Amino acid sequence: MPDPQRRTALFATAALTIAALAAALPAAAQPSPAAASATPFKVGYVYVSPIGDAGWTFQHDSGRKEMEKALGGKIVSKYVESVPEGADAERVIRELAQSGNQLIFTTSFGYMNPTLKVAKAFPKTHFEHATGYKTDANVATYNARFYEGRYLAGIVAGKMTKTNTTGYVAAFPIPEVVMGINAFARGMKSVNPKAEVKVIWVNSWYDPGRESEAANTLISQGADVVTHHTDSTAAVQAAEAKKVYAIGYHSDMSKYGPHAQLTAVTHQWGAYYTKAVQDAMAGKWKPGNTWGGIKEGMIRMAPFNPVVPKETQDLVNKVSGDIGAGKFHPFTGPLKDNDGKERLAAGKVITDADLSRMDYYVEGVQGKLPTK
Template sequence: MRHRRQFILSAAALAVAASLPLSAAAEAPAKIGFVYVSPIGDAGWTYQHDEGRKEMEAALGNKIETRYVESVAEGADAERVIREFAASGSKIVFATSFGYMNYVERVARQFPNVTFLHATGYKSAKNFAPYNARFYEGRYLNGVIAGKMTKSKVLGYVGAFPIPEVLQGINAFTMGARSVNPDIEVRVIWANSWYDPGKEREAAMTLISQGADVVTHHTDSTATVQAAEERGVYAFGYHSDMSKYGPKAQLTATTHHWGEFYTRTVNEVLAGTWKPESVWGGIKDGMIKLAPMNPAVPEDVQAMVRDLEGRIRDGSFHPFTGPVVDQAGTERLAAGAVMDDATLGRMDYFVQGVSSRLPSSR
């Protein structure tokens, strides 16, 4: 009798639930997947994306459920992870490295009802779009500080791969430095990896041994800042504030902030209003910020940088304002002209002031 009564009560409860409007029924949270190219750690590229994920979780609460896989190589493994997220019910997949682009494109065609966002790429489709930050804005400001702080007039830069976003940063850093110190020379060593602390450290140490008294990097680990701290030279962190790894060395850092973008994008997808538009946000959008400046930076230099930062924010100054001249002496942008986004996205050269050469395969 007791079992029959329980069944009747359960059936009644189901009937009541079925009669409720959809809005009254609890909806399952939307699944969202993140693919990370390096370990999360406590600083760096992936760390900043994961901080953005957490910020989004705090903002959206039980509307979403996030998952992530870290240290995913840019190859067949990336395609497998992206596909598994889509096949297991993810409504949105964020793939956070340049080398994931073609794999995202392939999987997006197979899952037309899933929305895919790809960091730093350039391809798009109906359910697939790129997003990026204007790293070069912070790099120009770092360059101005470097130009004022260097004594050797040699600056060092550890790069991952010679792709447009990295070249934009190197060139902006060089132009910023030479705007205040035209005798500056920038030397570049490629790690050929986004995340390889050993190679990054070796490259930074080599640059320092070549006379660089200020170094920076476009790689994911803190190795360059740590090397600078060890050798008693200055550095700029990247992606994150890395001052705890180089309290004396780090002058500031170009930091990236993704939380507002992730929150806004997910809200749009859930509301059905998202469109596959390329997003490229900078200082004015809050996606690029400078970390607090080291007290070693003189007050007049800090004031100069804050003024430039404000001008970038209000649109009255663009780091790639002509003349822009490459290493061969060819004018790439006329005096007074401002480089448009399409041209920036195709950047494949070093500007004057960079003494290193691009790999011959390019």
Template sequence: MNYSRIKTWLLATAAILVCGFTGLSAHADEPFKVAFVYVGPIGDHGWSYQHDQSRVALEEHFGDKVKTTYVENVPEGADAERVIRNLAKSGNKVIFTTSFGFMNPTAKVAKMFPKTVFLHATGYKLGKNLGTYLSRTYEGRYIAGYVASQVTKTNKIGYIASFPIPEVIRDINAVQLALSKYNPEAELKVVWVNTWFDPGKEADAANAMMDQGVDVILQHTDSPAAMQAAERRGKYAVGQASDMSHFGPNAHLMSVIDDWSWYTIHTVQSVMEGNWKSEDFWGGMKEDMILVPSFGPAVPEAVAAHANELITTIKDGSFSPFTGPIKDQSGEITVPAGEVMADKDLAGMNYYVEGVEGSIPH
């Protein structure tokens, strides 16, 4: 987690923090309760793990002024609604629901508990007490696509995809846009596994692609199984959500790391102070919420240097991976030359860009 950013923010808002807690004087001796709902186990070393790291950061920051709760391995559906409702009944003032499939249950429960603030990850439904947040993972995927385009020997890149939702589709597209620019001969092969976390399925998908000549594997699933499979077979892989380098010291090219710590702390403090407002929040490299801290030994120095240059241009806003011209698979222009795709269009992305093989499952 990016402690330097958190420390800077803390210094800038220290006075406000004191006032915020003063505003809670009626219940000053009671901890402010915050809950998290995870689709996978906190030990997945991916998405749920990184969200739980932000929960830990929240406790470290606020100390005994905050009490956190989490529920892991929550299926997307009726069970999610029950879990979220029970957490609201238990007096949690802020509830983070951290998977796309929790959207409808979160929206339903939010209407039942108007005094509780709900934050839903990667969705699009907003309400007076319901906000959404997501990270610009596609920025990291574009960097991964560039690196993959330079290290592949077979020109076959594999992508293990979870579910056909906009977040996953735009990340696949970001990889393809990088491949098309830096190595047009490279092919992107997508395998849908319909799970966020299933090490067996993820390993099978990785092995099947490597059997077909793929020598670089990216993933939008949460276990390190693909990285481990690549390590065993002398291929390359990109880590998801957290630093997965220790699962494949030789295979690891880079990891696209999510750091939710600043957002979690900032949001809870805003609710405490009574100045939180519903919004659709996007955080990326500029906010240090998407990180690519290092590159593996298989990445040539010149490639790592150019990748870092790309990261700098993304952070300072001079470049966006979704800068036109961009075409869909039929060749129709969806983003004109020189324009940057708007967030609302990224949020609803439901098509492959030119170059991606296959079709999106329905």
């Protein structure tokens, strides 16, 4: 007679081990097949989600590939994807540093403290942390002015909406997302004073089902242009299915909404990565704090859908040029919040510090910001 108790434990352990192995598989480090010269400069990347085909991590990986292509065989890069923000991150960053990577990019906000901690232990290694605000002797930060693209997207939406209602599927009410909504509303208002944007918070960066539900709700309430600050392509796909317009985010999502997508605000990290790696190789690397935008080529609009009239395209290109040349800032006073309170006097330009703690909706956004 077999002993069922022992068998139980045995097989449960076996099953758990198999599952753990399978779960760990996609997160394993993937060496990239770059040609290696004698002693190539080693660069490491940590990604928060799977690379996929669109979204935040996809854009970082495209930047990595661009950098690799630009620097040919002089470097070798390596990435680890799907690294949760937390204890695992520290372990992964430490491993990358230990295995001889001389420059390590950690591409999510939640990697801030693990990056700083590991950087202390590896003073000769350079670290670059995306979207953070703490630097150190060997830790730089970098981020993009996503709001510049949002303003341009707002112009397109303001010109294209017929119902004067647009929709915005948003993840979490943090300043980065709020400033995107506000920039979008200001761009929209600049060409269509009657237009308003409705916001739905889904409280998740990534849940295609909920993103789609939120987009459908906005459309059912009259929004005929929807955009999103979440990670999947669901909002663009929902717009395509409901035959309304959409503006993609992070990546060009025209494949998912060939009729719906008017344009997309895309992130471009390639040039920045190339420069950072070159600087590090030449010994010129500095622990800076980069916040680049259209000027630095970090933000670019995806090609316009042919339904966008020529004059609108020209206008967007002109404003884009002005922003790039430093002649125009999307948050130039007078700036009123949607309670009518003046936040910035006429002619004044918002400071970066005020931008990064934005906690109000501007005119043109409906509703109240949930954090208040």
